Amino acid sequence: MNRELVLAPPLAPPRWYRLRRQLRDAVLALPRYAALLLFGAFTVFPFWWATAAALSSDGAGIWIFPAAFLPNDPGLRWFGRVFYEMPFWRYFGNSLLISTATTLLVLLLTIPCAYALSRMAFRGRNALFVLLLVTLMVPAEVAIVPNFITCAQLGLLDSYVAVVLPNVAGAFGVFLMRQAFQDTPAEVLDAARVDGAGEFGVMCRVAVPMARPMIATLAVFTFVAAWNDYLWPAVVLKERLKMPLAVGIFNDLTGPFAVSTNLVMAAIVLSVIPVVGAFALTQRFFLSGGGLVRR
Amino acid sequence: MPMPGVHPRTAYLFIAPFFTVFAVFTLWPMLFNLWLAFRDYFPQTGNSMWNGFAHFVELADSERFGHALKNSLIFLLLVLPLQVGAFGLALLVHVRMPGIGFFRALYYLPVVIAVSIAAVVWQQVLRFDGLFNWFLESVHLIGFGEQPDWLGDRQLALYAVMAFSFWKNVGYYMVLYLAGLQTVPREPLEAAQIDGADAWQRLRHVVLPALQPVILLCTLLATIQALKAFQEVIVLTAGQADTQTALVYVFGVAFYGHNFGLAAAAGLIVTLVCLALAALQLRFFGEQGLLRRGG
Numbered sequence: 001m002n003r004e005l006v007l008a009p010p011l012a013p014p015r016w017y018r019l020r021r022q023l024r025d026a027v028l029a030l031p032r033y034a035a036l037l038l039f040g041a042f043t044v045f046p047f048w049w050a051t052a053a054a055l056s057s058d059g060a061g062i063w064i065f066p067a068a069f070l071p072n073d074p075g076l077r078w079f080g081r082v083f084y085e086m087p088f089w090r091y092f093g094n095s096l097l098i099s100t101a102t103t104l105l106v107l108l109l110t111i112p113c114a115y116a117l118s119r120m121a122f123r124g125r126n127a128l129f130v131l132l133l134v135t136l137m138v139p140a141e142v143a144i145v146p147n148f149i150t151c152a153q154l155g156l157l158d159s160y161v162a163v164v165l166p167n168v169a170g171a172f173g174v175f176l177m178r179q180a181f182q183d184t185p186a187e188v189l190d191a192a193r194v195d196g197a198g199e200f201g202v203m204c205r206v207a208v209p210m211a212r213p214m215i216a217t218l219a220v221f222t223f224v225a226a227w228n229d230y231l232w233p234a235v236v237l238k239e240r241l242k243m244p245l246a247v248g249i250f251n252d253l254t255g256p257f258a259v260s261t262n263l264v265m266a267a268i269v270l271s272v273i274p275v276v277g278a279f280a281l282t283q284r285f286f287l288s289g290g291g292l293v294r295r
Numbered sequence: 296m297p298m299p300g301v302h303p304r305t306a307y308l309f310i311a312p313f314f315t316v317f318a319v320f321t322l323w324p325m326l327f328n329l330w331l332a333f334r335d336y337f338p339q340t341g342n343s344m345w346n347g348f349a350h351f352v353e354l355a356d357s358e359r360f361g362h363a364l365k366n367s368l369i370f371l372l373l374v375l376p377l378q379v380g381a382f383g384l385a386l387l388v389h390v391r392m393p394g395i396g397f398f399r400a401l402y403y404l405p406v407v408i409a410v411s412i413a414a415v416v417w418q419q420v421l422r423f424d425g426l427f428n429w430f431l432e433s434v435h436l437i438g439f440g441e442q443p444d445w446l447g448d449r450q451l452a453l454y455a456v457m458a459f460s461f462w463k464n465v466g467y468y469m470v471l472y473l474a475g476l477q478t479v480p481r482e483p484l485e486a487a488q489i490d491g492a493d494a495w496q497r498l499r500h501v502v503l504p505a506l507q508p509v510i511l512l513c514t515l516l517a518t519i520q521a522l523k524a525f526q527e528v529i530v531l532t533a534g535q536a537d538t539q540t541a542l543v544y545v546f547g548v549a550f551y552g553h554n555f556g557l558a559a560a561a562g563l564i565v566t567l568v569c570l571a572l573a574a575l576q577l578r579f580f581g582e583q584g585l586l587r588r589g590g
Contacts, residue, residue, distance in 0.1 A: 035387055036398045043402055043462065046416040049426060053419075113313035122306035128314070135321050137515070137573045139523035141542050142562040143324035145549045146331070150319065169316035199305045228409035231526055235550070250411035250530065261419060268412055279407045283400050 045069075047272065054078055054266035078266035085263065086252045087241060088270065095227055095244040098163055102226040103219050105168040110218065114177030115203045119189065132171040140170075141231070148235055162236040163244075167226060173218050180214035181207055220282045227275060245271045328566070331559035343556070350560035360561060362537070363544035366453055367565070370524045370540060373457045374517045380461065381468030381513070388469070389476045399473070403466040410463065414530035417459050421445040452536035460527050464520065468513050475509030476502070511580040518572050522565060541565045 048069060055071035057078075082088055117125060147166050156162035184207050192202045208215065230246045237243050243251070249271050253264045332350060336343040354360045388399050405413060420426045428442040437443075445455040479502055487497045503510070525542040532538045534547065542565060549558035 029392060032387065032390070032392070036395075039384065039387070040398060040401045043405055043466070046413070046420055046462075047404075047408075049420070050416050109313040109316060112309040116306045116309035120306040120309070122303050125306075128310070131322070135325070137519065137570060138325065138566050139519055139542070139569055140321075141523050141525055142328060142545070142566055143321065144546070145555055145558050145562065146324035146327040147320055148549075149327070149555070150323065165316065166320035169313050169321065171317075171321075174313070199309075203309075224407050228407070228412075230409060230411040230530070246409040246411050250409075250415065253415050264415060265419075268415060271412055272408055275407050275409070276404070279404070280400070283403065284396075 047269075050265040051269050053262050054269045056262055078260075078262045079270065081263055082267045082270055086248070086267065088267070090241055091243060091245045091248040091271075092274075094160075094242060094248075095246070098160060098233070098244050099223050099226040101160070101164050102167055103223045105164065106170075106173055106222045107215065107219060109169055110173040110177055111208065111215070112203065114174045115181050115207055117174065118178045118181040119184075119203075119207070120199070132174055136171045136175075144232065144235060147232075151236055157236055158238045158242065159236075160242070163233050164226075166232065167229070173222070176214060176218050176221075177211065180211035184210050216282070220278070224275065224278070325566075328559045328562050331556050332563045333560075334556050336555040336559075346556070350557050351564075353557060354561055354564065359539070360541075360544055363539045363541045364564075366537070366539060367522055367524065367541040369453060370457060370460075370521045371518065373460060373521050374514060377461055377465060377468060377517050378510075378513060380465050382472050384465065384469040385472035385476055389473060399470075402469055405463050406466045410526045411530045413463060414459070414527070417462075418446065418531060421455055423447070446532050447536050449537040452532055452538045456524075456527050456531050456538055459531060460521075460524065463527070464517075468517065471509060471513050472506070475506045479505045507580065511576065514576055514580060515573055518576065519569055522569055522572070 052069055052071045055074045055076070055078075057075035116122070117129065143166070151157055151162040151166075156165075188206055188210070189202055192206045193199075197205065227244070228246055229244075230250065233244055234247045234251075237247065240248065240251075249267055253267060331343070333345060333347065334343040335346050335349075384402060388395055388402070422428075423442055423444045425445075427445065428437070431437045432442070443451055446452050483501050483505075484497060487501050492500065523542050524540045525546065528534055528538050528540055528543050529546070534543045539547075541561065545558045545561045545565070548554050548561065552558075
C-alpha cells in the first residue's frame with residue numbers, strides 16, 4: 001500500500017468493521033491450516049509413533065493403528081536399556097568429533113577459496129569455476145570406490161582422517177560463500193586495503209564478519225550432513241568403537257541386537273534428539289529463506 | 296582488474312588448500328574412474344591392466360545391470376511429484392500467519408534426520424503387520440488377510456522406497472522454492488492483478504518465469520538425486536525384492552564382487568546419463584527455455 005499518495009489521513013474504520021474483517025480472515029485461513037496440519041501429520045507420524053513405542057513399557061500392540069500413537073503403560077525403561085546394550089555415548093562422542101572436525105575444516109578451506117574466487121583476479125579463475133560446476137552435476141557416490149582405494153593406499157582405512165577428509169572440499173560450500181562475498185560492498189574492502197591491511201586481514205576483519213549469516217548457514221548444513229552421513233563412514237570404518245551414531249546405531253539396530261522394537265525406537269529417539277535440538281536452535285538461519293538462494 | 300595491494304600470487308595461496316583436497320578426493324576419483332573403467336584392477340596387489348571395452352560389453356550383456364538401470368530410470372519418475380509437492384508446500388507456507396514458522400520447521404525435519412535412522416522407523420511402519428497396513432485396514436481400503444508386504448513384494452518395494460525418498464526430501468526442495476518465492480518482485484504481480492489476471496494466470500505468467508533459476512536448480516538436483524538413489528535402497532531393502540538401482544549395483548560389484556573395474560565402468564555410465572540429463576534440463580528450463588517463453 002502506497003501511503004505517500006494518500007492526501008488526507010484516512011478515517012479509522014469502525015470497530016465492528018475491523019472485527020468482521022479479522023473474523024473473515026480467520027475463516028478464510030481455516031482451509032490452509034487444515035492442509036498444513038494434514039501434511040504435518042504425514043511428515044511427523046513416523047517419529048511420533050517411534051517416540052510412543054519407545055515410551056511404552058508394554059511392548060505389545062505397538063503396530064495397531066490408532067492406539068499405537070499413544071504410549072502403552074508409559075515409562076523410561078527402554079531408554080535405560082539402550083545405554084546398557086550399546087556404547088551410545090561412545091557413538092555420540094565419535095559423531096561429535098567427526099562433525100566438528102568436518103565443519104571446522106570446511107570453513108577453513110572454503111572461506112579463503114570462495115573469497116579469492118569472488119574478490120580477486122587471477123589467471124584460471126573461470127576455468128576453476130567451471131570445474132566446480134561440473135562436479136556438482138556428477139553424483140558424489142561414484143567417488144566412493146576410488147576414494148576407498150586412495151585411502152587404502154595412504155594407509156588411512158579405519159581412521160577418522162579417512163572419514164573427514166573427503167568431505168571437506170565440496171563445490172556446494174564454495175558456491176554458497178562466493179554468493180555472500182559478492183554481496184559485500186567493494187568500497188568497504190578497498191577502504192581496508194588503502195588503509196594498509198593485507199588481503200588476509202581484509203578477509204578476516206572485514207569480509208568474514210559481514211558474511212556471518214551465510215557462514216552460519218554453511219556451518220549448520222555441514223554439521224548436520226556430517227552427523228547424518230551413513231555411507232562413507234560405514235565403508236571406511238571397521239572398528240565398532242570408532243563409528244558415529246548414524247552407522248553404529250544402524251548396525252546395532254538391524255543386527256542381532258534388534259530383539260525388541262521398543263528398544264530400537266528408544267535408541268532412535270535418543271539419536272534424533274541432538275539433531276532436532278540443533279535444528280530448532282538454528283532453523284531461522286535457513287528457513288527464513290534469506291540467504292540460501294539469491295540471484 | 297588491478298586492486299590496491301593485491302599480489303596475484305596471494306590469490307593462489309588462498310585457493311591452494313581447498314583445491315589440493317578437492318583435487319585428491321573429488322577430481323581424482325572422476326579421472327580414476329575413467330581410467331579404471333577400461334582396466335582390470337586387482338585390489339590385493341594394486342596392479343591393473345588394459346582390457347579395452349570388455350567391461351562395457353559385459354555390462355551390455357548383464358541382465359542385472361540392465362535391470363538396475365531400469366529401476367534407476369523408474370526412480371526418475373519421482374522428480375515430478377517431488378517438484379510439484381515441494382512447490383505446492385512452498386506456496387502453502389509462503390504466507391504470514393501465526394505458527395507458520397513451526398510448520399516450515401516441521402516439514403524440514405525429515406531432511407535433517409539421518410537416512411539410516413529414518414529408514415529403521417519406516418521399515419517398522421511398512422512391515423507386513425506394520426502401522427501402515429493397520430491404517431489401511433481400519434479405513435477399509437484393504438481387507439483382513441490381504442495386507443501387502445510393502446518392502447518385500449517385487450512389484451511394490453521400489454515404489455515404497457520412492458515414497459520414503461519423497462517423505463525424506465520434499466522439505467529440502469520446499470525451502471529452496473520458498474527462498475525463490477520470497478524474491479519474486481511484487482510490482483508485476485500487482486500489475487497483473489489490476490489487469491484482471493486470475494490466480495492461475497498470475498502463477499503461470501509472473502511467478503513461474505521469475506522462478507526459472509530456482510526451478511532449474513531444483514529439477515537438476517532432484518534428477519541427480521533420483522539417478523543416484525542408493526542410500527535409501529541400502530538402508531530400507533538392501534537391494535532385495537527387485538529394488539536394485541544402478542549405484543546399488545556399482546556398490547555391490549565393487550565391495551562384494553571386488554571387481555573395481557566393472558564398478559567403475561558402471562559408474563561411468565551413470566555419470567554420463569547424469570550429464571546428458573543435466574544438458575537436457577538446461578535446454579528446457581534454462582534462460583531460453585519453456586518457462587521464459589510466456590507460453
